[in-house]
Amino acid sequence: MLAAGCAPAEEKPVNEPETEQSTPSEKPAVEEETGPVLDASYFNELKEVDGVQVIQNPENMMVLVNKEFALPSDYTPPDLVRPNVQFSFGDQDIEKSYMRKEAAAALETLFKGAEEDGLFLFAVSGYRSYDRQEEILAAGAAASSEEEALKSIAPPGMSEHQSGLAMDISSESNGFELNQSFEATEEGKWLKDHAHEYGFILRYPKGMEDVTQYIYEPWHFRYIGKEAAAMIHEKGWTLEDYFNEMKPAE
Template identity: 40%
Template sequence: MTVLAACTPDAPAQVAPSSSSPALSPTSPSPAAAAASESPTAAVEPAAQAPVAPSPAAALPRQFSLTEPASPWLVVNKYRPLVPADYVPADLVQPNIPVTVSGEAALLNSTTAAAAEAMFVAAARDGVSITLASGYRSYGTQVTTYNGYVAARGQADADTASARPGYSEHQTGWSFDIGDGGGACGFQPCFADQPAAAWVKANGHRFGFIVRYPWMFHPITGYYYEPWHLRYIGVEAATDMANRGISTLEEYFGVEAAPGYP
């Protein structure tokens, strides 16, 4: 099966178990095998169908830009690159949360960092331990990653395994990957059944986060299911999406589906 992918961070280190909650299953069925995606691995899904062009879902009145990288409502996908391509957030900080990475990968923009801190504290109160497994990735990091795939596989295959530079949400500072405090199933399909994944799926909107690449929506988002990849869009918009059962930013804002590069 051909797989979709965007970038491959180093494998995160495990941390000492701290979660006391039992694993919960997400509402959609857990996938059975791995395939690469916006993070190093992702769930295999059935063969992609023809992409559906989302229609406007009557989102909240437009408050922020959909194209400005510093906007929490930015939509970046395989049809919508960052402008400028080498964008660097001006306010990168390291949040005060458990991390399994270092350097730039431990950074988020200041708004996302503050929301993540509040979310991690709330999860801990519920007995669920979450870690930051991969945060910001610079344009230069993505160039190195992508070029490595091109050298090893050729460009056509590289585009199924790594995002082209300037097309990754991780470069914006608005997105990050999480791990479970118990260290199980990092960047693997079984992560969907871990306490951290179940908790953020049910509660992330309360802090402004969505699971950006949900199960079975790859013909719209361009990426297979990633229960670990969170995206900050603000509490109001994230809660509106959750309450109305809207799964993707493309659908919510009525922008074109992006199954592959044009």
């Protein structure tokens, strides 16, 4: 099965901006009598375009991207950098080796944390452009059918990879593959248990397919910041559940 994170190596380099590394920003949720409240800036601002709900604030670090809410077709994160981590494809400077600055810094810390516990992670696929997502979906549809492909491949604009906040991760023990066997590896187990400590969530958990509208992907991790990630991990939520529970601060 072609997984959402899989992509051939023939990709264009992304120019790294000459900017200083940012410090992760945290605006904690506040517990009020009516329930947990989150700064309104973290909620999607939407505009309907040709029947699609298009996100107008895509640089929001907690942007909710799924089959209901799409990123603009011309959106490219302005602060893409290449994290200093091991990649499954080595030192190739290609599109999928990039992430947004804050997420990249957190990924570096995550990989170091795993290494301190004797485990070695490998980044496989990060940022992906709208056009690249179109190519991947077309290839998946040609291999089976579009209906089958859409179970594991996001439509263009509806992939978290375009946000620059997600990274597919694997290990040498799993042959650097992106598949559900990764959950049984020591690296996959470690990520499931510890990724939230670094601000990442397992974005498409097992048993939550009806909520996320995607198959279980034990390799796909999304950066949202430590506080939100800790809450989601503790409560066993998806990102969709999180925003259903949170209320925007007035």
